[in-house]
Amino acid sequence: QVQLVESGGGLVQAGGSLRLSCQASGRTFSSSVMGWFRQAPGKEREFVAGISRGGGFTTYADSVKGRFTISRDNARSTMYLQMIGLKPEDMAVYYCAAGQPGPATIFTTTGYNYWGQGTQVTVSS
Secondary structure, eight states, X not given: OOEEEEEOOEEEETXXXXXXXXXXXXXXXXXXXXXXXXXXXXXXXXXXXXXXXXXXXXXXXXXXXXXXXXXXXXXXXXXXXXXXXXXXXXXXXXXXXXXXXXXXXXXSGGGEEEEOOOEEXXXXX
16 A cells, blocks of 8 residues: 655746655555656646656656656655746646556556645646
């Protein structure tokens, strides 16, 4: 069992930066693939970034490549999402997720078993 709590969301102007954190409880964090997803009003939840158990492999949605960086600290059971160059279209509730997705399902919500409650990111233009 993994419990996830996101933090770090807020209001930022376009072009600004935020760092989201996802604190995990339970002993399985280091053995879990982790991901960030986001959901804007009226839209489906979409993949943002994923990271392997040891942190050596990362993958990103095309829309955030070069602007967002996912990382993890297994000693602290924490995952991060550094976001720079924020755009109004990045505005959404951001969720962290943990699970055992395969190469095809790392990009999908069905690949993850555990979810946080979400943190709101608002970008003003």
